[in-house]
Amino acid sequence: MSRILFVVPPLVGHINPTVGVAARLTAEGHEVGWVGPTSPFASLIGSGAAFYPSDRPLPDFAIAGRPPELRGFASLKFLWEEFLIPLADGMAPLVEAAVEEFRPDAMLVDQQALAGALLAERRGIPFATSATTSAELMQPLAEMPKVAAWLDELLNGLRERHGSPEATHDLRFSPHGVLAFSTEELVGPTKGHIVYVGPSITQRPDDTPFPELDGRPVVLVSLGTANAEAGEKFLRTAVEALAELPDYQGIVVDPTGEVTDVRRVPQLALLPKCAVVVCHAGHNTVCETLSHGVPLVVAPIRDDQPIVAQQVVDAGAGVRVRFAGSRQSS
Amino acid sequence: MTTTEASRDVVFTEIADMLRTVLAELGVDDAEITEQSSFNEDLELESIDLVTLTALISERWGEPVNLAEFLADKDLDEVIALKVGDLVDFVSGALARAGG
Numbered sequence: 001m002s003r004i005l006f007v008v009p010p011l012v013g014h015i016n017p018t019v020g021v022a023a024r025l026t027a028e029g030h031e032v033g034w035v036g037p038t039s040p041f042a043s044l045i046g047s048g049a050a051f052y053p054s055d056r057p058l059p060d061f062a063i064a065g066r067p068p069e070l071r072g073f074a075s076l077k078f079l080w081e082e083f084l085i086p087l088a089d090g091m092a093p094l095v096e097a098a099v100e101e102f103r104p105d106a107m108l109v110d111q112q113a114l115a116g117a118l119l120a121e122r123r124g125i126p127f128a129t130s131a132t133t134s135a136e137l138m139q140p141l142a143e144m145p146k147v148a149a150w151l152d153e154l155l156n157g158l159r160e161r162h163g164s165p166e167a168t169h170d171l172r173f174s175p176h177g178v179l180a181f182s183t184e185e186l187v188g189p190t191k192g193h194i195v196y197v198g199p200s201i202t203q204r205p206d207d208t209p210f211p212e213l214d215g216r217p218v219v220l221v222s223l224g225t226a227n228a229e230a231g232e233k234f235l236r237t238a239v240e241a242l243a244e245l246p247d248y249q250g251i252v253v254d255p256t257g258e259v260t261d262v263r264r265v266p267q268l269a270l271l272p273k274c275a276v277v278v279c280h281a282g283h284n285t286v287c288e289t290l291s292h293g294v295p296l297v298v299a300p301i302r303d304d305q306p307i308v309a310q311q312v313v314d315a316g317a318g319v320r321v322r323f324a325g326s327r328q329s330s
Numbered sequence: 331m332t333t334t335e336a337s338r339d340v341v342f343t344e345i346a347d348m349l350r351t352v353l354a355e356l357g358v359d360d361a362e363i364t365e366q367s368s369f370n371e372d373l374e375l376e377s378i379d380l381v382t383l384t385a386l387i388s389e390r391w392g393e394p395v396n397l398a399e400f401l402a403d404k405d406l407d408e409v410i411a412l413k414v415g416d417l418v419d420f421v422s423g424a425l426a427r428a429g430g
Contacts, residue, residue, distance in 0.1 A: 071371070071374050072370040072375065072376055072377065073406060074410045077406055077410065143401065144377075144409065146404060146405040146406070146408075147404070147405065147406045147409060149405075150405065300376070306376035306377070306378045306379075307378060310378050320356065322356035
């Protein structure tokens with residue numbers, strides 16, 4: 001029986017897969033503590049979750065929102081310089097206080113919650129990396145050494161501020177192992193100590209009402225939780241297209257409520273009922289969908305999504321369409 | 331028109347055609363492509379699309395034009411700012427050096 005600290009960023013797609021891991025550890029008699037979720041995300045983990053440090057309210061990181069029009073390398077620059085690095089600096093004292101209080105035997109650290117990896121190396125606590133997307137495993141910057149050097153410099157800065165001067169491993173990859181919520185068949189050959197566990201599709205807290213199904217094959221359209229601002233045009237086009245397909249029941253999820261009134265769906269419960277899923281190639285949606293044998297139409301927006309979309313196409317499990325060009329009728 | 335200018339025009343036309351091929355696969359068939367078009371902002375190409383383009387270029391011109399090497403030499407801000415014209419410069423320069 002051990003104490004295991006989960007360090008996650010305030011991002012739905014990064015928290016959700018770890019909930020199943022925590023449930024399994026708890027069932028086996030281990031004690032799980034959490035650090036990182038802000039109050040809007042606490043409910044994802046469920047009632048009874050222990051957040052650390054326990055003597056203060058859940059954090060509220062003041063972090064710039066990403067302009068929805070940013071794409072490609074411009075988006076990568078913003079993600080690291082304006083989001084992930086400041087997030088790590090902001091979370092570091094919090095993770096330190098959590099470690100002080102909870103005294104974990106081991107840690108599970110999200111690949112984008114770098115404060116956890118930094119504290120673990122400084123305190124000598126064994127940790128595994130939680131990779132809720134497989135894109136980093138493919139070393140996407142390998143062909144661009146100058147771009148890779150820019151990222152290394154940012155990571156080295158973090159290590160100087162919060163980590164151990166003796167550590168040499170890449171902060172995004174624990175030398176003890178990386179838990180990847182995908183399969184090797186989809187990702188292809190990778191280097192390092194990667195443990196493929198498949199999508200985390202165990203029951204997790206979800207009180208979203210189940211949509212009414214009328215028996216026609218279901219087409220689920222979802223851009224996930226992190227792309228609401230960029231997605232309006234895509235979702236409107238999807239609604240128009242589905243209106244011309246009376247043999248299918250379209251469910252178009254719009255977290256903003258601007259295009260449809262379906263703000264959320266209980267995705268894990270709904271997926272087995274779907275004939276096809278149209279999405280942004282978000283890693284969780286893709287792997288969860290494929291685990292039910294449901295084909296995909298992927299319209300990657302940015303970040304890891306173009307890489308995940310390519311995995312889907314290469315596996316013959318779906319087709320890629322253009323996100324920005326979706327307004328065109330071709 | 332000098333020979334150099336003529337071959338540069340040919341290179342631009344061929345690269346623009348390759349870009350249309352890449353874009354067509356993504357369902358875009360009316361993209362306006364000029365030397366000033368940026369890969370990131372105007373054409374919204376991802377790094378993975380650049381890989382496809384690299385393959386098309388090496389298929390067309392072979393060894394003398396090593397786009398992978400060209401990209402490897404770019405830092406982040408240069409990659410973000412990369413324009414079609416930069417690629418045309420690189421390819422026509424490489425072809426000239428190779429005597430083609």
